[in-house]
Amino acid sequence: MNMLEVFVSSLEEFQPDLVVLSGLHMMEGQSKEFQRKRLLEVVTSISDIPTGVPVHLELASMTNKELMSTIVHQQVFPAVTSLGLNEQELLFLSQSASGPHSSLSSWNGVPDVGVVSDILFWILKEHGKSESRASDLSRIHFHTLAYHILATVDGHWANQLAAVAAGARVAATQACATETIDTRRVSLKAPHEFMTSRLEAGSRVVLNPNEPVVEWHREGVSFHFTPVLVCKDPVRTVGLGDAISAEGLFYSEVHPHL
Numbered sequence: 001m002n003m004l005e006v007f008v009s010s011l012e013e014f015q016p017d018l019v020v021l022s023g024l025h026m027m028e029g030q031s032k033e034f035q036r037k038r039l040l041e042v043v044t045s046i047s048d049i050p051t052g053v054p055v056h057l058e059l060a061s062m063t064n065k066e067l068m069s070t071i072v073h074q075q076v077f078p079a080v081t082s083l084g085l086n087e088q089e090l091l092f093l094s095q096s097a098s099g100p101h102s103s104l105s106s107w108n109g110v111p112d113v114g115v116v117s118d119i120l121f122w123i124l125k126e127h128g129k130s131e132s133r134a135s136d137l138s139r140i141h142f143h144t145l146a147y148h149i150l151a152t153v154d155g156h157w158a159n160q161l162a163a164v165a166a167g168a169r170v171a172a173t174q175a176c177a178t179e180t181i182d183t184r185r186v187s188l189k190a191p192h193e194f195m196t197s198r199l200e201a202g203s204r205v206v207l208n209p210n211e212p213v214v215e216w217h218r219e220g221v222s223f224h225f226t227p228v229l230v231c232k233d234p235v236r237t238v239g240l241g242d243a244i245s246a247e248g249l250f251y252s253e254v255h256p257h258l
Contacts, residue, residue: 009177017202018054018249021046021080024071025060035067040074046079051059054081054254055136058245059089075126078135081254083214084245086110094119099126101198110146113178113194114202116221120151121197123223129153139252143244150224150248154217160224160255161213167248169230174243176229183229190227 007050021042028034046055057080062068071077072093085093087107095102100118120140129138138153141164148171150164172181195201196216205214207227216227 015050015052018056019049020056020058020196020246020249021076022058022060024057024076025062028062028067032066035070039070039139040095043079046076048155056082056084056249058242058247059083059093059144061088062092065092065096068093072097072127077137078133081136082139082141082249083123083137084141084143084241084248086142086241087116090119090142094122094186097121110189111144112198113147113149113191113205113225114196116142116144116149117151117196117218118199120149120223121218121221124151124153125193125219129156142247143167143171143241143247145228145230146191146233146245147225148248149226152222152224154222156255158255159213159251160222163251164224164226165213167244168226169241170232170241170247172229174236174240175234176178177235180231185232186229187232188227189230196223206234225247237245237249 024039024042027038030038049055056177057076058118059129077083090111091101091104093106094100099122100114104115120142123140124137127133127135127137129135138156140151142149142151148168150160150167152160169181172186173179176182178185193206195203195204197218200218203216205216206223207214212227216223218224
């Protein structure tokens with residue numbers, strides 16, 4: 001998937017392979033009427049994008065639960081194809097929309113993989129693409145310091161293993177400001193074993209260093225997990241989430257019927 005950041009004066013001359021949407025958190029602090037109007041403009045703009053062009057939404061830290069709930073239920077989520085977010089944004093999203101594990105006030109250390117998996121599954125099953133729902137959302141790229149998970153609705157994406165691995169690789173190289181991973185400057189903080197769910201009878205996974213990307217499936221949703229080699233003394237962290245999602249999207253393959 002080719003990506004290029006350019007300026008265009010109108011949608012008529014806009015012929016992208018992918019559209020990335022961000023900055024919704026900047027509406028916080030504004031009046032409800034302003035937020036409603038801006039969200040409507042966003043959805044209208046998305047609807048003007050040519051059919052078949054994926055739209056990726058990169059979330060950012062928010063504190064307004066009502067605004068987040070509106071984004072999830074009424075406005076933006078059904079219009080986007082892909083979503084990128086970190087652990088704070090994931091938990092806040094679940095709290096705002098009464099999702100699983102919403103009673104959890106905060107993460108204690110490295111986010112539990114089973115809990116993260118449950119919330120990702122809920123987003124795609126309750127708000128994602130299906131035959132009975134007018135939604136395009138079929139992909140979520142979750143990134144936290146120690147590991148990443150790529151969750152996709154079956155039948156719409158391919159090459160997930162390479163995509164999630166690429167995101168983890170760029171996390172290490174960008175944070176350390178190196179072109180390749182320097183093993184002397186990184187460490188492994190991902191859990192060596194984990195449960196794939198905390199709400200259902202999930203599987204217990206033990207990481208294999210020779211095959212670090214782990215795959216599992218749950219009711220039409222595929223999960224790809226990878227540990228991240230964490231930079232010990234990070235140099236560049238600004239925009240790291242954007243870089244992770246962008247790299248993952250670059251290696252992703254969208255099925256034509258999407």
